[in-house]
Amino acid sequence: xxxxxxxxxxxLALPDVAEALDLSITKVHGLLNERALVAVRIGERGxxxxxxxxxxxxxxxxxxxxxxxxxxxSGFSDEEIIxxxxxxxxxxxxxxxxxxxxxxKTEIRRRAQALAW
Numbered sequence: 113x114x115x116x117x118x119x120x121x122x123x124l125a126l127p128d129v130a131e132a133l134d135l136s137i138t139k140v141h142g143l144l145n146e147r148a149l150v151a152v153r154i155g156e157r158g159x160x161x162x163x164x165x166x167x168x169x170x171x172x173x174x175x176x177x178x179x180x181x182x183x184x185x186s187g188f189s190d191e192e193i194i195x196x197x198x199x200x201x202x203x204x205x206x207x208x209x210x211x212x213x214x215x216x217k218t219e220i221r222r223r224a225q226a227l228a229w
Contacts, residue, residue, distance in 0.1 A: 116191060117154050119198050122164035126151065132167055148177040150190040163194060165209055175217035179208075182221050186228035196224075 117123070124132065129149075130140045143149045149172060151160045166173055183193045197209040201223075204211055208220050 116152065116195055120163045120165075120194060123154055123161040124164050124167070125159050125161050129162055129167070132170055133172070134170070143172065146177075147180050147184060148172055150180055150193050152191050152194060163198065163209070165198075165213070168213060173212060175212045175215075175220075179212060179217065179221055179224060182224040183227070186224065188227075196227075 126140050127137060129135075130137045133140070135143075140149075144151055149162050149166060151162045153159065154161050166176055179197075180193055183196060188196065197212075198207055200207055208223070211217075211220050
């Protein structure tokens with residue numbers, strides 16, 4: 113299985129997220145606490161980071177929070193949520209994150225809900 117770090121590709125450390133969103137680091141931690149974003153520790157130093165694709169036009173991808181909630185309710189850890197969003201799905205086709213960015217949140221959330229059963 114591919115490492116999460118390689119699966120996602122581009123990552124942003126939390127200070128970089130704060131800069132991209134023009135927010136304080138405290139507000140970024142707030143986004144993580146309210147589950148608008150999920151972060152994992154990557155790299156040799158274990159720096160908390162998010163996939164760069166979670167941000168679109170200097171904002172958090174708006175369909176992300178609800179999708180994170182559905183996956184979290186299905187028992188997924190933050191790492192599992194990121195892995196699911198970035199893993200190719202031939203039936204889509206493509207990755208769930210790409211479908212979300214393409215405006216197909218209803219389909220992705222329906223798939224995410226099905227994972228709970």
